[in-house]
Amino acid sequence: MWNEPYLETCCRSALHRLTLVRPHGRPDGLKDGPCLQRLAGMGLARARPDGRFEATEAGLDRHATEIARKRA
Known part of the structure; x- marks a missing residue:
C-alpha cells in the first residue's frame, strides 16, 4: 500500500x-x-x-525508490 505523500512533478525534479x-x-x-x-x-x-539545501537520507531513499527507479 502506498503511504508516502505525493510529490508534484516540479518537486520530484x-x-x-x-x-x-x-x-x-x-x-x-x-x-x-x-x-x-x-x-x-x-x-x-x-x-x-550556508543557505543551501541538501537532500536528507529520507530524500535520497525516496529518490532511489521513486525517481531513479524509473530511469533504470
Missing part, C-alpha cells in the same frame, strides 16, 4: 537536482525554491547553515 549537486547543495531563491521549502517540510531536504 527539485529532489533529483539535489541528488545531482550532492556536496554543493542548491541555493535558495531559484525557481525551485518553493519546492525546496516543501521538500524540507516533508523531511526530504534540509536547509544548511
